[in-house]
Amino acid sequence: MKLTVYLAGQIHDDWRDTLTQKAKQHNLPLTFVGPQTNHEQSDNIGEDVLGEQPDHITKDDAASDINNFRTQILMEQADIVIALFGENYKQWNTAMDASLAIAKNKPVMIIRPTTLVHPLKELSNKANVTVENVDQAIDVLQYVFL
Amino acid sequence: MKLTVYLAGQIHDDWRDTLTQKAKQHNLPLTFVGPQTNHEQSDNIGEDVLGEQPDHITKDDAASDINNFRTQILMEQADIVIALFGENYKQWNTAMDASLAIAKNKPVMIIRPTTLVHPLKELSNKANVTVENVDQAIDVLQYVFL
Amino acid sequence: MKLTVYLAGQIHDDWRDTLTQKAKQHNLPLTFVGPQTNHEQSDNIGEDVLGEQPDHITKDDAASDINNFRTQILMEQADIVIALFGENYKQWNTAMDASLAIAKNKPVMIIRPTTLVHPLKELSNKANVTVENVDQAIDVLQYVFL
Amino acid sequence: MKLTVYLAGQIHDDWRDTLTQKAKQHNLPLTFVGPQTNHEQSDNIGEDVLGEQPDHITKDDAASDINNFRTQILMEQADIVIALFGENYKQWNTAMDASLAIAKNKPVMIIRPTTLVHPLKELSNKANVTVENVDQAIDVLQYVFL
Amino acid sequence: MKLTVYLAGQIHDDWRDTLTQKAKQHNLPLTFVGPQTNHEQSDNIGEDVLGEQPDHITKDDAASDINNFRTQILMEQADIVIALFGENYKQWNTAMDASLAIAKNKPVMIIRPTTLVHPLKELSNKANVTVENVDQAIDVLQYVFL
Amino acid sequence: MKLTVYLAGQIHDDWRDTLTQKAKQHNLPLTFVGPQTNHEQSDNIGEDVLGEQPDHITKDDAASDINNFRTQILMEQADIVIALFGENYKQWNTAMDASLAIAKNKPVMIIRPTTLVHPLKELSNKANVTVENVDQAIDVLQYVFL
């Protein structure tokens, strides 16, 4: 049984690489997918495809079209969704992806520092599991295959 | 045809009252529901029902149980969801509610200042309409009945 | 038993009024809803709400946001969808609405002249009934209540 | 991860071959399916199977039965739907297929010249992405795998 | 709580009237709907609406379009489906309606003589309840409101 | 907004009356439905309708047909499900009803004494709220309407 995991969350550090490496070290039969992690590419993809747009709102709209197209394709393939929240950034896409996954009955694990317990309490409550760091997330993933 | 509107979003000012008043002035056949807007009550409802909890995490978890119970009941009744984002607060519940509504095929309108165009671009892209203030939201609601 | 009927199709003549009048004359317990039939208003609603847009593409996009918001709300209320195709115009919205209704398991009746048999053959095949004019559509609606 | 793409749209030029070739050149892990592109065969399949029909309406109905059977099977396999609109023909099947795919939550990309912005504005608005030509469509497909 | 019951089954005797009368005598809060019970009208409705058809196959196809349109509308309103099987006729519509209702998670009761136990065993097994006559069906309906 | 509440759980004491009375005292706009609370009638309904059965297994099967028919009808009407677990009895129907309601996305509240925390931990975890007694359940229901 091979499973696919969508890694939702911010794209400003290398948490996906860390998690993917640890999963590999534990020989977990998992394939990982996620959003475009090159921030510039993610912001510019609309103009990269369609050419220059009249203003930044239209540019953002064109980029979001293609980012959402990508996410919808990849999340549809996912058996599990992991959503990481950190101290910085708005992270509304992370909340959006986690909520969508819950609505679609996909098992969801949230990773967040304890400083975020309060603002995330309703979303944590709907997700299956909430842990505090990538190591704990790996522990939970391992348990699925024990 | 009477429709029910769920008003998702922060509970720190009176935007719901403003919107509800304006809808009334325009004789729109709308009933409005939403989260508990008494912030203290929303945070304490777990302990109010179950008694004192061992720590703030458990207190938050107990409150979120009941807040989610309430939201699920009321959103299930809603024909339309309006989600307002402002400059302050994490507002992950707002993103969660809007995303859930989209996943459940409920028509969704977002209200947000233009300063938030960029961080909300993917969620805006999935919602039906994004406007900048309550007056524009009323214009859109009116158009449904023209 | 009162039923709601969504009337999809072009907005350039008064076929909706004709159909609604005839239904009334036959005392059919039907409420009719449909798209915005004021063409200018339908095209301008984006700018009417959000103000002038940078170009006609953005203007169209803003209008379509709100037209789709309206259609989604009203079609969700509909127990029956009637889609009229005529000789003129692209009428892709009509095909879009009829196909959506079929996908959502709503009973669908198409009205079209026999000159359109060939290009509409696959959509007609998926709809429940295809008739040639409004009078025949009324006959079918009457039969539901006999 | 191998994905299947349904190519909806007119069958009077070789746009599917062009797109398929370019996808191959970029080594995209995609399989393409679509409607019967032999126009005569598509029109005659009913009589080819069932024998001569009493009139052209019945002939069309018999053909549409089998074309819809085919489309339903193949679209059900598709992870992505691309719908191309051109200047000619009614193209109601293209609108029907795109709308069905959207209703079934399949990611949808529309290809259309800018001359069609206005009549396609509501359908474009519901699709994930709209581009202007096959090269841009390939750019978007590539982005999914970056 | 008022409930609607769809009465599927043959239209060659007055079992629907009998059942409806008995439900009334017991003051059960039920509304009954069902197929067109005028056999001739049911067979001719296609030609009544569209005019004479080229042959009996096309005539039957036209009638079935409109009968299915009617059934889909009314069954969608139903909270309960009762399907009566008798000794005569093919009764494939009855099996079709009962199976559809089961697939759509509507509670289904079958009425059939014990002579039909064997050929109906798989359908009975999927339905909620199977009884032998209208009086027993009324007993079961009464129990819902006790 | 009037809501319907299905009260799942054992039928050996009068907890439903107590809860219903308290809801009335608080003027909560709720209608309550539930299983047949006359135990003997619930066990005998199969034979009451169909006559004596060959053995107790067949008798039980006949009764369960009709009890499940009843539950399916009433739970389908419910906006909220409350499931009470006590110290006695197997209560597998209570677990079955609660799990079905969760699977159907109905908001679920569990009432159980703290002695049952451990064996109910997975079901509690999936339900929205778990409380310890009827008074707390009323507090939660009240909160929905505050």
Place this chain on the structure above:
Amino acid sequence: MKLTVYLAGQIHDDWRDTLTQKAKQHNLPLTFVGPQTNHEQSDNIGEDVLGEQPDHITKDDAASDINNFRTQILMEQADIVIALFGENYKQWNTAMDASLAIAKNKPVMIIRPTTLVHPLKELSNKANVTVENVDQAIDVLQYVFL
């Protein structure tokens, strides 16, 4: 692309073998599944597993449990359903399977002699295609892969 076809219908002649052979001769990438075709085994499977039952009704009920378990598993795997109706037998299982498949949005082809046009008209109308014999069914299946 390999597809699975469920062959619903009577089990008293070898039509499944004929169809399967012809599909093989045409190299169609199809796997065929279907009900238990050993009639005696199908009727006795309940007693074969559970031992002798008190009467023929209970024996039939036990057999239908297991036949429905089997059909549900195999039909869930099917991408296409073919239902053959002949002149003999009640064939209510065939109607039940075809209707279930339609309700679950599986593409359905009916095979029936023209003598059955009238009693099957509503079911044919809901299925995608109706043909008259196995050879025509093979023609249609071939067309899917052309």
Place this chain on the structure above:
Amino acid sequence: MKLTVYLAGQIHDDWRDTLTQKAKQHNLPLTFVGPQTNHEQSDNIGEDVLGEQPDHITKDDAASDINNFRTQILMEQADIVIALFGENYKQWNTAMDASLAIAKNKPVMIIRPTTLVHPLKELSNKANVTVENVDQAIDVLQYVFL
């Protein structure tokens, strides 16, 4: 055709090993999954991942998070669910898993001693098949592939 079977039920004896062995002996193309069968690990997994919890309620809640995460992932992969009930333990998880599987339209077989006929009668009635021991369950599984 390889199928996956989820084995719900108590984890205090080796019934899963027995069933798995027998399936292997019969060369049934089945893969088996199920809950964590190490009881201690199942109870402690919350604290194993998150560290010591303030009390046994919170410990249980943390464990149930992760057990439900695991079950949801594995049951989603299952084509068949087998639920075994024995004389001991509350077994509410078993009832919960069986009911969820039924609600999700997965074929369900129950294994239980005849002493449990009465308390399990409603759940048995909703499941596809109920047998009395592992050998009979194997007989039924074999029949699927005959």
